[in-house]
Structures are given as C-alpha cells and as structure tokens.
Amino acid sequence: MTPAALWAYQKERFPLAKTVPLLAVFSAASISVSAEMAGRPLPGQGAFIAGFAVAILLFFQMRVCDEYKDLEDDKRYRPDRPIPRGLISLRAVLMLGLASLPMTGFAAWAWHPPLLWLLGLVWLWLLAMTAEFGLPKWLKARPVLYLLSHMAIMPLIDLLLTAMEWLPAGAPAIWLWLFLAMSFVNGCVLEIGRKLWAPQNEIVGVDTYSGLWGPQSAAMIWAICVVVSWALLVGVSAVTGALWMTATLGSAGAGACIWAGRAYCKAPTPDAEKRLDSFAGLWVFACYGLAGFAPMLTRMF
Structure with a gap:
C-alpha cells in the first residue's frame, strides 16, 4: 500500500x-x-x-x-x-x-x-x-x-x-429526540439521493432506488424525506429559539431540493442524477448548520 x-x-x-x-x-x-x-x-x-x-x-x-x-x-x-x-x-x-x-x-x-x-x-x-x-x-x-x-x-x-x-x-x-429523528431522516435523504440514477447509468446486479421504484416514484419518496427532514428541523429550531431564521432559510433549501427532484422526475438524465445527489448532500449540510448555529446567529442579530 x-x-x-x-x-x-x-x-x-x-x-x-x-x-x-x-x-x-x-x-x-x-x-x-x-x-x-x-x-x-x-x-x-x-x-x-x-x-x-x-x-x-x-x-x-x-x-x-x-x-x-x-x-x-x-x-x-x-x-x-x-x-x-x-x-x-x-x-x-x-x-x-x-x-x-x-x-x-x-x-x-x-x-x-x-x-x-x-x-x-x-x-x-x-x-x-x-x-x-x-x-x-x-x-x-x-x-x-x-x-x-x-x-x-x-x-x-x-x-x-x-x-x-x-x-x-x-x-x-427532553426534545432531543427531534434532532435524532432528523438525523435518521437525513440519512435516508443521503442514501436515497445517491442511488437515484439515470436509466442509462443503471448497472445490472446493482440495487438502486430508481431501479427499484422507477425514477419518478423514487424521486417523490426522496422529496418526501426532504420535507419530513425540514419539518423536524423546524421543530428543533422552535425548541432552540431560532424558529424564524431556520424556517425561512430551511424552506428555501427544501424548495431547491424539491425543484431538483422535479427536474429529475421530468428527465432523469445523468446531469439530473448528479444534481440531485449534490442537493442531497447540500441539504444535509445546511440542515445541521441551521440546527446547530442558527440559535447563536439569532442572538447576535
């Protein structure tokens, strides 16, 4: 090595x-x-x-x-x-x-x-x-x-x-379970997002959610996971005192993810596949960033 x-x-x-x-x-x-x-x-x-x-x-x-x-x-x-x-x-x-x-x-x-x-x-x-x-x-x-x-x-x-x-x-x-539930759903966002492939990229013998459910249904399930993650994020922010900042920025991020999912539904091309995978990672990154640091920013401003 x-x-x-x-x-x-x-x-x-x-x-x-x-x-x-x-x-x-x-x-x-x-x-x-x-x-x-x-x-x-x-x-x-x-x-x-x-x-x-x-x-x-x-x-x-x-x-x-x-x-x-x-x-x-x-x-x-x-x-x-x-x-x-x-x-x-x-x-x-x-x-x-x-x-x-x-x-x-x-x-x-x-x-x-x-x-x-x-x-x-x-x-x-x-x-x-x-x-x-x-x-x-x-x-x-x-x-x-x-x-x-x-x-x-x-x-x-x-x-x-x-x-x-x-x-x-x-x-x-007491409310820590909201954050733990968000982590579970975010894991699903990442895992499903990285296995939504363009039809021409599917490999025989390799399991993907696009192959299992079809691109449209799989993208819809992924989008639902994003929405559930957003709802849990809002719940976390309500407890930590950063509701409005988190809800506003989180809504923009979730909306961008839904747009990427919709674009993949319409045309599951290799570019749409890469975009959706990237949005999954960016959403999870933003989710934790908002949950962890929005309370401090709220107190500052």
Whole structure:
C-alpha cells in the first residue's frame, strides 16, 4: 500500500474534501443543539475536537465495513472500484479500519470515559449491519426494511455525539429526540439521493432506488424525506429559539431540493442524477448548520 494508492483510494471511496466539512458541521451541530435544547452553555472545545474525531473515524469504519460486505458484488458488478481493480487490497483497508478503533475509543475516553458504552452500542449496530443482521438474503429482498435498518445507525451516532454535551451535564434535553429523528431522516435523504440514477447509468446486479421504484416514484419518496427532514428541523429550531431564521432559510433549501427532484422526475438524465445527489448532500449540510448555529446567529442579530 503506497501513499499514492491510499490517496487515490480516499478520493474515490472516502473523499476528505467533502467528508471533513460535512462531519465537522455534523459533529459540532450535534453538541451545540444538545446544549441549546437544554438551556446549558456550550461545553469546552475538547468536546468539539473529540466529537469530530469520533465522527470521522466512525464514518471511515462504516466505509471499511461496506468494502468487506460488498466485495463479492463489487468484483462481479463494479470491477472498476479500487479494491476489485487492485489499487489497494481489502486486507490493507481492513487493517486501517482496525487501527482506527483504538483511536476512536481514545477520543471518546479522553473527553468523558462513560461515552465508551454509547460508542460500544454504535459498534455493535455496525457489526450487525455488516453481518446483515444474520439474514442477508431475507433483508436484501426487502429493500425498504434494509434501508431503515441501516439508517438506524445515524441517530445512534448522533446520540453519541450529543452525549459529548449531555452525558457530563447529567441528562439529555427532553426534545432531543427531534434532532435524532432528523438525523435518521437525513440519512435516508443521503442514501436515497445517491442511488437515484439515470436509466442509462443503471448497472445490472446493482440495487438502486430508481431501479427499484422507477425514477419518478423514487424521486417523490426522496422529496418526501426532504420535507419530513425540514419539518423536524423546524421543530428543533422552535425548541432552540431560532424558529424564524431556520424556517425561512430551511424552506428555501427544501424548495431547491424539491425543484431538483422535479427536474429529475421530468428527465432523469445523468446531469439530473448528479444534481440531485449534490442537493442531497447540500441539504444535509445546511440542515445541521441551521440546527446547530442558527440559535447563536439569532442572538447576535
């Protein structure tokens, strides 16, 4: 495994240029929302550093688990991916994943040792996901249940990140469940959004939601997820005292997503596919940005 191969791998399978900003906002917003909802001051910078480290390492571990779980399908249907084409070995990726485990544990422990039991819960769910909950064929034949079971890891990760604030303080805010639900739905926005393809880009043997439901129905389901995410965001902002700013800016963002979904419905071209995927990522980025930082901006202005 050369540095050049490792760099090429991350560009294709774990692009840091996109992942670092998203996870920085995601982790910081989670900690901030937890404090805002409970009416507590923000914790020290150590919480934010630990939260970001834990977030990026966990998401890398999720990528590693996907590489292991999907290897046979990748060899058969997506041989251009880095591991099947020989850019990097599965063993090397697994070794990197294993090396990241103690780093994740140390980041959580260094801030607040009791966080380790929540980290263990996330790892347990990730292990179950990797094993397809012991029912790979049964689960794969039920794509909606597959989606929901795998996206459940998002609120678990967010429970861990928010605990950077609420666990040392003693208890979570009563309305924190709104934010955790938003994380679950945002996971669906990202997952469905990245699997809405143009018909000419569909690959035999590769499951996509556009292939499963058809482009129009799949885009409609994606748009519904965006609307539900927006409603939960508004609920969060009502608790944190940033309702009008969040509702206004969030409505503009959700409207742009619905426009992208409608354009894909009308003409599911490769350009529309890329646009919708980008809007999914931008919506989630904006969602966490507004949830976490709009309360501070509201107090400033």
